[in-house]
Amino acid sequence: MKALVLAGGAGTRLRPITHTSAKQLVPIANKPVLFYGLEAIADAGIKEVGIIVGETAAEIEQAVGDGADFGLDVTYLPQPQPLGLAHAVLIARDFLGDDDFLMYLGDNFILGGISALLDEFRTHRPDVQLMLTRVSDPSSYGVASLSEEGRVTGLEEKPARPRSDLAVVGVYLFSPVVHEAVRAIAPSDRGELEITDALQWLLDQGRDIRPTVITGYWKDTGNVADMLEANRCVLEVLEPGIEGFVSADSELVGRVRVCEGAEVHGSRIVGPALIGAGSAIVDSYVGPSTAIAENCRIEDSEIEFSIVLNDSAITGIRRIGASLIGCHVVVAPAPRVPAAHRFVLGDHSKVQISS
Template identity: 60%
Template structure:
């Protein structure tokens, strides 16, 4: 089985970060979220992967390379603009050939991986197989209506009145039958070729479309809040390791990873925390679930439950939490303004001003 990983898209919910980089390359525990998807494909026994890229394709190529680092063979497929998941399948036709394949959204994080799903798809043939999960607000997702035997009856994209609470979570297994389906459908109202429409076409044609439901953790890392939550989940599995320099005036508690070339001095770090190569943490407090990227500087500050991207600087910040700070961004103290008090005071009043 091959895999088709989608790493294009505009990432509108993560602007301004995605103005200058691909959302799939935003770091989770100092590692691009896309890399976790590639790891899960290797664990499932997949070796040949097509990666669909958009305007940030060059950056993705530079970081992921030919896939050898992961044990994969990567072919890059350029999508001129984000025209939908089914459009991505269309442009990958030559790469996919007549092989079964897994379609995987590259900004999804599934800590359990896709091994079980891939094994089931290989053992129980179907024209398409979908991975679903129950959600609180199905109107924000593609939604599947499924019978008691796991057969898909109907799909809807972000319906106003959902027929079920089972949402598509961006993992699909397809037979070559999907190629006829993506050619048969027309663009949706938003101008995209929707994969839900292609799968519905397969259902309408009487093809076997199956669904598997999981209640295990899953995140679409499409927002800052989701990025922080995925970072928390990954750091929960972190193993502490000190390769950089930590001075005698610093205290490290719990699982803390200090990369080679990083420096911690006069600071208190409570894990799980990862500090990237070249980063300097000085006279600061770093709390749990924080990832400090390469070449960052944190001085005279307190940071907790946050992600700092490469080269970010935080200085003189009394407390930062639940924050995502971009590459090369600077957070510092505001200049002190002269204090003045303007008063309108009644007769015989008493006013006490602090100096």
Template identity: 70%
Template structure:
């Protein structure tokens, strides 16, 4: 069995971060989202992995390499434009051959991995198996409509009026039957070949399409709020350790990990928090659910429930929360502007001005 991982796309909901970085490489818990997916694939026993890349191909290839660090072998497949998930299957035909495969969206985050659903698929070998989960706003996703027996009868991509609250999680399992489907469907109104249309093609021809509804944690980390929530989830399982230097004037409270080479002086850190290697924190407060990446500088500032990417600096800022700070960003106080009142008053006026 092979795996096809999608790591292209423009990441419009994470701009401006994704103007200069692949959305799949934005870290949660100081590790790129994509890496969690690759680790889950390897844990399921799949070692032959194709990664579909787009404009950020060079960055993804530099980060992942040949895949050996994850225990997998990686083949890169270039998608010239983001033309849809089914298009990614179409252009990966030579890599996939006639093998069964797991398709995994590289910006998805699933707690608990995919081993059990892979084992289930390998045992039963339906033509397709899709993962579903209940969401409060299904119009943002592909939506599944099930019949009274729990069989999927219709899939719709980002419907204005969803028929159910069951959204498709970004994990799909296919036999080679899907290749006929992606060749037959037409582009949607968005100009993309939709994987939901391809799966619907299978359903309409009475092929065996099954579903698994997951109740565990899943996030499509496509926007800042979801990214921060995924970061919170990762940090809840953080193993505390102080590998760097923390002086006697500092307080470390709760689950805090200070990586090797990091320095904390005169500061209070309340976990769960991770402080990356080479980062220096002085005279500051870092509150719960914050990930600070490598080689950052935080001085005389307060921050919590946030993600700070590598080489960023935050100085003299009170206070930051629910923030995503990009690489090599500098955050400082705005210069103070002297306020003044301009008055034109008639005779015998009485004016009160708050000081």
């Protein structure tokens, strides 16, 4: 089995962060979200991986390399324009050959990996295996309808009136029959080749699409709120430890990791929290569900439930919460504007001013 990882999207919902960085490389607990997917693929025993790349191809290739660090053999597959998930399958045809394959959206985060899903696929041998999960706003996702017996009866992409609350998670298992389906469909009203249309085509042909409804943790990390929630989830199982320096007048509470080269002076850190290598926390409070990346400085400030990317500085700020702060950012108080009263007073005036 091979894997096809999609890492070509523009990440418009994470702008302005993604104006300068690929959305798949925005970190969760100081590790790019894409890396979690690649590690899950390797843990599932898949070695050959094709990565669909677009305008951020250079960044993705620099971060992942040839895949050896993950135990993978990576091939890069350019997609000049993001024309849909089914289009990605089309352009990967030569790489995929006639093998079964896993398709994994590179900005999806699944706690617990995908090995159980692959085992189920290999056992039952359907034409397609889908992961579904219940969501509060299904109109933002591909949506599946199931019969009373639990069989897939229909699929829609971002429907205005969803027929169910079961969203299609961004992990798919396909037999080679899907290649016929992606060639058979036409672009949607969005101008894209939708994978849901290809799946519906397979249903109409009587093909076996097997659903697995998951109740574990899954996030499409396409927006800031989901990034912060995924970060919180990973930090909840953080292995605490002190590899850097923590002064005697500092206090660490709960799951806190201070990485090598990091320093904490006169500060209180309440976990789960992660302080990246080379960062300094001085006279500050770092609260739960916060990840500070490498070479940052937090001084005389308070921050919680946030992600701070590398080489950023926060000084003299009360308080920051639920924030995603990019690389090389400086957050500091505005300079004081000199206070002045300006008068044009006539004769015999009397002016009283509060000090």
